[in-house]
Amino acid sequence: MHDDDRARRLAIVDDRDPLRADVLSRLAALGFSLVDAGVLADHFLDAERSGRGGHGVRRVEWLEAWPELAPSAPPRLLVSLPGYQRWDGNGAIGYLVLNAIVESQLAAPPQMARLVVAGRTFPTGMLGHWTRRLAAAGLVALATATSPRRLGPPGGGARLTGTNPLSIAIPSSDGRPVVTDVSMGNLNYGDVLTGRATEAALRPFGGEQAHKAFALAVGLQLLTDALTPADGFGALLLVARPQADPVPAFRALADGARLPGDRMSR
Secondary structure: OOHHHHHHHHHHHHOOOHHHHHHHHHHHHOOOOHHHHHHHHHHHHHHHHOOOHHHOOHHHHHHHOOOOOOOOOOOEEEEEEOOEEEEEOOOOOHHHHHHHHHHHHHHOOOOOEEEEEEEOOOOOOOHHHHHHHHHHOOOEEEEEEOOOOOEOOOOOOOOOEOOOOEEEEEOOOOOOOEEEEEOOEOOOHHHHHOOOOOHHHOOEOOHHHHHHHHHHHHHHHHHHHHHOOOOOOOEEEEEEOOOOOOHHHHHHHHOOOOOOOHHHHO
């Protein structure tokens, strides 16, 4: 047994969370490094804790059946300017592309603001997981990402856009950031993968007002497509240094009401 394999197995055995240990073991069996397996496990378990099981550990089974999985492929930073970066997934799974991008922003935050675009980046999972990490470091973050075309016009027609989630995270001096994370679909595609819903039931959310969600999905789709010209799905991330601290006063105004993302702050 190689030293790397021995270290990986010992780390998994020593993990005191049985569910996390199982996830790490399965990911290691797919060929992911221990570090990358830990990044993926953190994301899947965060999704479970937030009640978004469709983004959780069930996705490991999905990865196990993915014929194009390339566990060791590294994301590539193609362009780096003070206010702009362009990345390419380079065959890496989208979760790890976003992790590399987030780590890059934390290591060298923008002087004021930076737009980051990532081509060939899929799947991206629960976007709030990534924006929360940036907000925890005191940065404002906005993220969106495209996915297979699953939403059509509310009145019927071809499927034109992905569910195209949008996450916004605002840091706070009290250590409790506000993190919004909303898909434009009425359900998570993970619910389809787990058999809790059918793909035919997936449509823009909002009932009689679904045209509003569809309009947002279209806007996010075309914005991402315009800025990530590579084939495949893409992601956008805006990172900025805050110029004010609005969250504490907003919480006082909310008078105890739970704000988006609070479940993950507890």
